[in-house]
Structure formats: structure tokens, C-alpha cells
Amino acid sequence: MNPIKHVAIIMDGNGRWGLKHNKSRNHGHRAGLKTVEKIIKISLKKKIPYLTLFAFSTENWRRPKKEINFLLKLLENFLQTKLNQLIEQKIKLKIIGNKNKFPKRIKKIINYSENKTKKNKKLHINLAINYGSKSEIVESIKKIIKKKQNVSEKKITSNLYTSDLPNPDILIRTGNTKRLSNFLLWQIAYSEIFFEKKLWPDFNESDYLKILNKFKIIKRNFGRI
Ligand code: IPE
Ligand code: IPE
Ligand code: MG
Helix, strand or coil, X not given: CCCCCXXXXXXXXXXXXXXXXXXXXXXXXXXXXXXXXXXXXXXXXXXXXXXXEEEEEHHHHHCCHHHHHHHHHHHHHHHHHHHHHHHHXXXXXXXXXXXXXXXXXXXXXXXXXXXXXXXXXXXEEEEEEEECHHHHHHHHHHHHHHCCCCCCHHHHHHCCCCCCCCCCCEEEECCCCCCCCCCCCCCCCCCXXXXXXXXXXXXXXXXHHHHHHHHHCCCCCCCCC
């Protein structure tokens, strides 16, 4: 049985879900947040130590302002209303991505939430916002060069946002699209990938558990036979 240390998820399909229900794309984003809560709950129950959630990519700035502002507001509200719950559940929250581009208000609440949860050990949640894998890798290499060190796989890994985490065992993408959209390209070199047809707001506990169970019996070779 493979142990599960780290699950990464590309939470895709909110916008289509909203439209499918004759409502707005933003309605879908709100519904998607409920799925996030369900997945956190199961991850805790299954004692998965690391969960990385892709919430906003560096490319998502290309969306209409109205949608971007809604997503930022959703994040702000989530942190304001759920931070105590995260603390009670011993969850550590870390943002991966470039925080500089966010409005001051959001930066402040992100920093506050990270600080308040930094000592928690039960579940480490990485929320990827304004995250792009290629720029993460470039930044890592720049840091190595600046320190006048030799570029190696180990050094690139240890200068990424994810330096303190194991690589994802499982990568899930919902929303019926088979692509990686610039997510954790370096870290998923040996992850087991699950593409799910369901849109993120429809993805539920049993879908998640099915994936976790399938993963447990996969033969992982890492190049060996
Ligand atoms: C959610 O899904 C992911 C985010 C970028 C917040 P989408 O908003 O991409 O939904 P679809 O793929 O357009 O349906
Ligand atoms: C990937 O979804 C990013 C997130 C889930 C946050 P997108 O909907 O932005 O991906 P593309 O543009 O369809 O590849
Ligand atoms: Mg999408």
C-alpha cells in the first residue's frame, strides 16, 4: 500500500458549473469553495499531511476584472470567517505564488493567517494563488546564481516555494480537461495523475476517496522494474 503524503489539486470547472446552473461564473466559484471545505475535511480524516490547492494562476489575471475581484473577495472572506476553524483543526496555511501583485488588504490578511497557523502540524495546506510553475523555477535558479552556488536538481528543488514539502504523490484535475496549466511542473515529475470529468463544485467526498484508494494500489516504479 502506498502511503499518501501529499495531494495536489487543480480545482477546475467552477465557471462552467455556474453557467450550467443558469447562474453566473462567480456563482460557480462560490460553490467551489464548499468543495474545498469537503476535501479539507477528508484530508484531515485520512491523515494526509500535505494538500496543495491551485486557486489562481499567474495566467488568470487575463480574466475580466469583475471575476478577478470576486475571487479575491472570496479569498478574503474565507480567511476572515474560517481562520479560527483552521486554527482549531491544527491546519497550517501557506500561500505559494507571488504575493506582491495582490492588494495591500489581501496581503495583510494572508500574512496574518500564515502567521497565526505557522506552528500547526496536522495538515499543511498550500494555497497556490498568483502561482505559475515556470516563473517559480526561473526564480529558483536566479536565487542559486545569486548565491554563487552550482545549479543542481537538489538546489533547484530547495529554492522553490515547496522546498519544505515532499513531492505530490497524487495530482488531481477536475473539469474534464487534460492539461497542467503551469502547475507544479517540477514537483510532479513522478506524481500519479487523475483527470476527473466532474466540474469542481460537483466533485465530492466519494470521488476523492475513490482516487485515494486507487492510488494506494498503484505500482510506483520511479524508473525501476
Ligand atoms: C476554477 O475554475 C479555477 C479558477 C481559476 C478559479 P474555472 O474558473 O477555470 O472554471 P472553468 O474552467 O472556466 O469552468
Ligand atoms: C487552472 O485552471 C488554474 C486553476 C485551477 C486555478 P484554468 O481554468 O485557469 O486553466 P486553463 O486556462 O483552462 O488551462
Ligand atoms: Mg478553467
